[in-house]
Amino acid sequence: MADKANRKEVPYKIILSEDEIPASWYNMRADMKNKPAPMLDPGTMEPVTEEALRHVFCDEAVRQELDNETRFIPIPEDIRNFYRMYRPAPLIHAEFLEKMLDTPAKIFYKFEGNNTSGSHKLNSAIPQAYFAKSQGLKGITTETGAGQWGTALSMACAFYKLDCRVFMVKCSYEQKPFRREIMRTYGAQVTPSPSDTTEVGRRILAEFPDSPGSLGCAVSEAVEAAVTREGYRYVLGSVLNQVLLHQSIIGLETKTALDKYGIKPDVIIGCAGGGSNLGGLIAPFAGEKLRGESDCRLVAVEPASCPSFTRGRFAYDFCDTGRICPLAKMYTLGSSFMPASTHAGGLRYHGMNPVLSQLYHDGLLEAVAATQNDVFRAATAFARVEGILPAPESSHAIKVAIDEALRCKRTGKAETIVFGLTGTGYFDMVAYGKFNDGTLSEEPLTEEALQKGFAAMPRQ
Ligand SMILES: *Cc1c(COP(=O)(O)O)cnc(C)c1O
Numbered sequence: 001m002a003d004k005a006n007r008k009e010v011p012y013k014i015i016l017s018e019d020e021i022p023a024s025w026y027n028m029r030a031d032m033k034n035k036p037a038p039m040l041d042p043g044t045m046e047p048v049t050e051e052a053l054r055h056v057f058c059d060e061a062v063r064q065e066l067d068n069e070t071r072f073i074p075i076p077e078d079i080r081n082f083y084r085m086y087r088p089a090p091l092i093h094a095e096f097l098e099k100m101l102d103t104p105a106k107i108f109y110k111f112e113g114n115n116t117s118g119s120h121k122l123n124s125a126i127p128q129a130y131f132a133k134s135q136g137l138k139g140i141t142t143e144t145g146a147g148q149w150g151t152a153l154s155m156a157c158a159f160y161k162l163d164c165r166v167f168m169v170k171c172s173y174e175q176k177p178f179r180r181e182i183m184r185t186y187g188a189q190v191t192p193s194p195s196d197t198t199e200v201g202r203r204i205l206a207e208f209p210d211s212p213g214s215l216g217c218a219v220s221e222a223v224e225a226a227v228t229r230e231g232y233r234y235v236l237g238s239v240l241n242q243v244l245l246h247q248s249i250i251g252l253e254t255k256t257a258l259d260k261y262g263i264k265p266d267v268i269i270g271c272a273g274g275g276s277n278l279g280g281l282i283a284p285f286a287g288e289k290l291r292g293e294s295d296c297r298l299v300a301v302e303p304a305s306c307p308s309f310t311r312g313r314f315a316y317d318f319c320d321t322g323r324i325c326p327l328a329k330m331y332t333l334g335s336s337f338m339p340a341s342t343h344a345g346g347l348r349y350h351g352m353n354p355v356l357s358q359l360y361h362d363g364l365l366e367a368v369a370a371t372q373n374d375v376f377r378a379a380t381a382f383a384r385v386e387g388i389l390p391a392p393e394s395s396h397a398i399k400v401a402i403d404e405a406l407r408c409k410r411t412g413k414a415e416t417i418v419f420g421l422t423g424t425g426y427f428d429m430v431a432y433g434k435f436n437d438g439t440l441s442e443e444p445l446t447e448e449a450l451q452k453g454f455a456a457m458p459r460q
Pocket of ligand 1: 118119120121146148149237238239271272273274275276277278346347391393394422423424
C-alpha cells in the first residue's frame with residue numbers, strides 16, 4: 001500500500017499542456033559521430049551545393065537539410081501556434097492491449113492521428129509551408145502516396161494561402177477518391193501520377209502505360225513541376241533530413257511525457273516508409289544512445305513488400321524514379337524498384353532516410369519486415385481493445401509491439417515498449433474490407449525482382 005501511495009499512477013492518457021509543445025526541434029545529426037553521407041549531384045557526383053538545392057527547395061529547408069551540427073533549432077512562434085491546433089499529441093498507456101495480451105510488459109503509444117489529415121505528416125507540412133510563405137513564394141508542389149502527406153500539405157497551404165499542387169500515386173488516386181476530395185476541398189490541385197503533364201511522367205507512361213505509379217515517380221513529376229514554374233518550390237513529406245528534424249517533436253513530447261512518470265523505455269518501435277515518423281519518435285532517445293547514456297532498443301518496421309532495410313543495399317542511389325533528384329547514400333531497393341500495390345501506400349518508397357540508414361548501418365537501429373495479413377491482424381486486434389482504427393502503415397508498428405509484448409510474456413520480463421501510432425485508417429476501408437473477406441493478397445517479393453532493382457542502381 002505504502003509503495004503504491006509513493007508511486008505516481010500513470011494515467012491512461014498522458015496529456016501535456018500547450019506550453020510543453022517543444023520550443024526547438026532536435027537535430028540528432030549533431031550527436032552522430034558517423035554523420036549521414038552528403039547528397040551528390042547526379043551530374044558531377046560531387047556533394048550538392050546549397051546553391052543547387054535552392055532551385056528545388058525553399059531556402060530555410062535547404063539550410064536545415066545541410067545542417068549536421070546545430071543540436072537544437074528553434075521553432076518559429078507562428079509554427080508553434082499552428083501546432084497548438086492539434087498538439088501536444090497524447091501518449092497513451094495501452095492498458096487494454098496489455099490485458100488482452102496478458103503480458104507483464106508496459107505498452108505506450110504516441111498517437112499522431114488527432115488532426116483532419118489523420119497522420120503525423122502535418123508536423124512537417126506546417127513548417128515547410130511556412131518557410132515557402134516567408135520566402136514570398138506563390139506555391140509549392142509535392143507528391144503523395146496514400147494521400148496523407150498531400151492532405152497535410154493542403155491543410156497547411158490553405159492556412160498560409162499558398163497554391164498547392166499534388167501529384168498523387170495513381171493506384172492511391174483510384175483507391176482513395178475521398179482523400180483526393182479532402183485535398184481539393186482545402187484548395188489543392190491533384191493530378192494522378194504518372195501523368196502526361198510532365199516530361200518525366202510522359203516518359204514513364206510511354207514505357208509502362210499501365211503503371212500504378214510509385215512515390216519515386218510522383219516525386220520526379222512534382223520536382224519538374226516546381227523547377228519549371230516561377231515562384232514555386234518542391235516540398236517532400238518524408239525521407240529528407242529536414243523532415244526528420246520537424247518530426248522530432250513526436251519524440252520530444254514522448255520523452256517529456258515519460259519523464260514525468262520516471263518511465264524509461266526498453267524498446268521503441270516505429271513503422272518506416274521514408275523514415276520520418278520513426279526518426280522523429282526515436283530522435284531524443286537515439287541522441288541518448290549516441291551519447292552513451294542509454295541502451296534502449298530502437299526498431300524499424302517495414303513492409304515485406306518494400307523492405308529497404310532488411311533486404312536493401314546501403315549505397316548511393318537516386319531518390320526518385322525519374323533520376324532528376326540528387327543521389328543519397330541510404331538503404332535502398334533501387335530507384336526503379338516497383339513495390340507490389342499493397343495497402344500501406346505510405347510505406348511504398350524504395351529508399352530510407354540517410355540518418356536512419358547510417359544508424360542502422362552502425363548497429364544503433366534494428367529492423368524487421370512484416371507481411372500484409374499479419375499487419376491487418378494486429379490492426380484489428382488493436383482496434384477491438386484500444387478503440388482507435390489504425391492506419392495500415394501505423395499497424396506495422398502495432399504488429400511488432402505485440403510481438404515484443406508476447407516475447408515479454410514468454411520471458412516474464414516487464415519491459416516498457418513504446419510505439420508510434422502514426423495515424424488513423426478511415427480511408428483504408430477497402431483494404432480492411434479485403435482483410436475481413438480473407439482476400440488480402442500476399443505476394444512474396446522474389447529475389448529476382450530485388451536483383452532487377454539493384455542492377456539499375458548507379459555505379460558506386
Ligand atoms: C506517411 C505515413 C507513414 C510513413 O512515412 P514515414 O516518413 O516513414 O513516417 C506512416 N504512417 C502514416 C499514417 C503515414 O501517413
